[in-house]
Amino acid sequence: MSGPSRKTRVIKRININTDKCNGCLACEVICSAFHAAPRYSSTNPSRSRIRVIRDPVADIYIPVYAGEYTVAECAGRDKYVIDGKEYSECAFCRASCPSRDLFKEPDSGLPLKCDMCESDPTLKEPMCVQWCLADALTFEEREEEVDEAVAIDEMDAGLEALADKFGWSKLLDAASRMAKKE
Numbered sequence: 001m002s003g004p005s006r007k008t009r010v011i012k013r014i015n016i017n018t019d020k021c022n023g024c025l026a027c028e029v030i031c032s033a034f035h036a037a038p039r040y041s042s043t044n045p046s047r048s049r050i051r052v053i054r055d056p057v058a059d060i061y062i063p064v065y066a067g068e069y070t071v072a073e074c075a076g077r078d079k080y081v082i083d084g085k086e087y088s089e090c091a092f093c094r095a096s097c098p099s100r101d102l103f104k105e106p107d108s109g110l111p112l113k114c115d116m117c118e119s120d121p122t123l124k125e126p127m128c129v130q131w132c133l134a135d136a137l138t139f140e141e142r143e144e145e146v147d148e149a150v151a152i153d154e155m156d157a158g159l160e161a162l163a164d165k166f167g168w169s170k171l172l173d174a175a176s177r178m179a180k181k182e
């Protein structure tokens with residue numbers, strides 16, 4: 001009897017070494033420029049999908065990547081104390097959420113999420129990694145085998161999240177536009 005069919009997927013990961021980050025903010029600048037429309041037409045770190053929590057006095061710099069959009073703020077909160085300094089409860093959260101302005105497009109309020117600089121042609125490394133001369137950010141790509149059923153479940157969940165955000169009608173329009181380009 002044959003088992004579930006397997007599928008290969010590529011896992012992209014950016015490793016963050018906070019000990020090497022010097023708070024230069026080059027990552028924020030290039031991310032906002034790369035995602036400007038037209039590309040490189042402006043730089044505005046408030047449009048960046050990576051933000052660096054900075055405490056120059058304590059020499060602490062922590063890059064945080066924009067993660068998933070969430071429609072509701074979470075019920076619990078975390079407390080961080082680093083080298084004796086207390087940070088805001090939401091300081092290191094990756095979510096774009098209703099309780100703060102971080103990771104939202106400043107004009108429209110639309111959520112921002114790191115897309116690993118997906119583009120055509122594909123970049124060798126995401127822009128923030130390329131611009132991080134301190135090597136605090138390093139890129140890793142590996143292949144992983146998963147059950148096809150798991151991959152389909154993940155795709156369904158991703159589509160549902162997009163539909164929640166934009167509505168099925170806009171999502172189907174976008175899919176049909178993209179299919180025509182292929």
Ligand code: SF4
Pocket residue numbers: 020021022023024025026027028052061063131132133134135136137
């Ligand atoms: S470019 Fe690198 S060193 Fe500079 S703030 Fe970003 S992560 Fe830190």
Ligand code: SF4
Pocket residue numbers: 030031032034048049050065113114115116117126127128129
């Ligand atoms: S990988 Fe690309 S989209 Fe994500 S934070 Fe870095 S520059 Fe921005």
